[in-house]
Amino acid sequence: MSNREPGGWLEDVLVGAQSARWCTRPFCTTCGCLEFRQAFWTAAARQAGIDARFEAARLPREILSGVSVTDREGLVRTLVAGLGELPPRWTDSEAFRTIITDLDPSLIRHGVPMALDTELSGTPAGEALARMRAHFEEVRAQRHRQRAYESVQATEERRRAKRETRAIAHANRESEARRRSAERLDLLVAIARLSPGERLVRFATDPALVLDCVPAGLIPAQELDLTELERAMAVALLRRIGRRKGPWGRLRRMLGRLAEPGSPT
């Protein structure tokens, strides 16, 4: 390692991780990249001249909890310097992103006041970090657009469902109206088949029959039509006709004469 440039130590770690086939996947939920992360933190400590061991550590804060504040800052700065020395062939690797993940944001993670982007600016690592940030932003914007789109879709779907419900209700009302008018037609056909005398009895006794729906042509209009009608029927029919006018009024006047006390039954 003595013939290496300063900072070349991190490339050694990356080469070693690659030949050992360690997992370097960022945010790996299976192994947490434990071997790799212990390796680069240990190498950074050695590089910084700090005596620290990280065997039991899993999280970045555990890795650094065992060292003093000064050593911690030295460790983080050494690791960042190592990143700054990496040649471009490493800066798009998973391993690189995993190291960044351990460091960023360094102030929150390790209490080291440092802007990673500034420290790395002008290096391949800095450019890679900028690409990571841009990618992250793009993913976030994409997610935002997707949510907006889904909410538009959801609104449209609710509107469509509402329109459909209204259309079904309308169709139901129409078919109900058609059913009722068909029923009324059947009733009128049945009434038309009756003789005038039978029709008068039906008018007097069928409460389901709406008199106002009876066409004028089906209302008996001659004295002769009333000859068979009993006085009780005439009285009942008079009550039903009430104060209606037109053909019903004419029928009422004829019935009135029939229902007068003393007139023939």
Ligand SMILES: [Zn+2]
């Ligand atoms: Zn893993």
